[in-house]
Amino acid sequence: SQQGEEDPQALSIQEGENATMNCSYKTSINNLQWYRQNSGRGLVHLILIRSNEREKHSGRLRVTLDTSKKSSSLLITASRAADTASYFCATYAYSGAGSYQLTFGKGTKLSVIP
Amino acid sequence: EPEVTQTPSHQVTQMGQEVILRCVPISNHLYFYWYRQILGQKVEFLVSFYNNEISEKSEIFDDQFSVERPDGSNFTLKIRSTKLEDSAMYFCASPYRDIYGYTFGSGTRLTVV
Numbered sequence: 001s002q003q004g005e006e007d008p009q010a011l012s013i014q015e016g017e018n019a020t021m022n023c024s025y026k027t028s029i030n031n032l033q034w035y036r037q038n039s040g041r042g043l044v045h046l047i048l049i050r051s052n053e054r055e056k057h058s059g060r061l062r063v064t065l066d067t068s069k070k071s072s073s074l075l076i077t078a079s080r081a082a083d084t085a086s087y088f089c090a091t092y093a094y095s096g097a098g099s100y101q102l103t104f105g106k107g108t109k110l111s112v113i114p
Numbered sequence: 115e116p117e118v119t120q121t122p123s124h125q126v127t128q129m130g131q132e133v134i135l136r137c138v139p140i141s142n143h144l145y146f147y148w149y150r151q152i153l154g155q156k157v158e159f160l161v162s163f164y165n166n167e168i169s170e171k172s173e174i175f176d177d178q179f180s181v182e183r184p185d186g187s188n189f190t191l192k193i194r195s196t197k198l199e200d201s202a203m204y205f206c207a208s209p210y211r212d213i214y215g216y217t218f219g220s221g222t223r224l225t226v227v
Contacts, residue, residue, distance in 0.1 A: 033216075043218040044218070045215045045217065048215045088156075088157065099162060103159065104157040107156065
């Protein structure tokens with residue numbers, strides 16, 4: 001299975017603090033992506049990191065990828081109440097059935113307390 | 115930024131009834147996807163659709179499910195005889211960013227009673 005598995009399952013922090021979420025997966029990937037989901041809403045693509053990249057930044061987001069450990073982390077710096085949401089990692093990999101597939105983990109529910 | 119549009123946003127149906135969920139994906143893309151998310155659980159792949167044919171489907175996507183592109187722009191997911199366990203959010207997606215990043219619609223919340 002290509003499943004990404006995030007930890008922690010839930011994270012509660014104070015506004016202004018940094019939030020770190022981790023993701024582990026099982027097999028080789030083409031890239032790894034992070035998505036955000038506000039309660040009851042759709043998934044919003046945040047950032048993509050390719051298998052040959054180790055770190056990527058986008059605004060207050062920093063993603064790392066360690067393919068030797070099959071793990072990734074998402075860091076949100078200087079968190080805001082509006083960052084409260086669920087965050088999912090998703091691995092993009094060859095599915096073995098002739099195509100590539102995006103496979104999601106269970107997500108981390110982030111609560112940022114004002 | 116291009117959007118993926120899904121309708122309806124919420125549908126309530128009786129068990130055993132047929133439902134059709136609609137999606138307007140990003141134009142000029144040949145790949146489309148359906149995913150579902152049972153409340154509080156992970157987002158699960160259902161089916162990918164390429165060039166007007168099913169490219170790949172998961173084991174969830176059994177004979178009760180079908181996908182079509184009836185008019186070249188809309189993209190539908192049909193559940194022929196709904197079961198209680200079909201209650202979930204259903205998301206349509208098109209690849210967009212970096213080709214591999216997907217743009218998801220806002221989803222259809224299906225409630226089977």
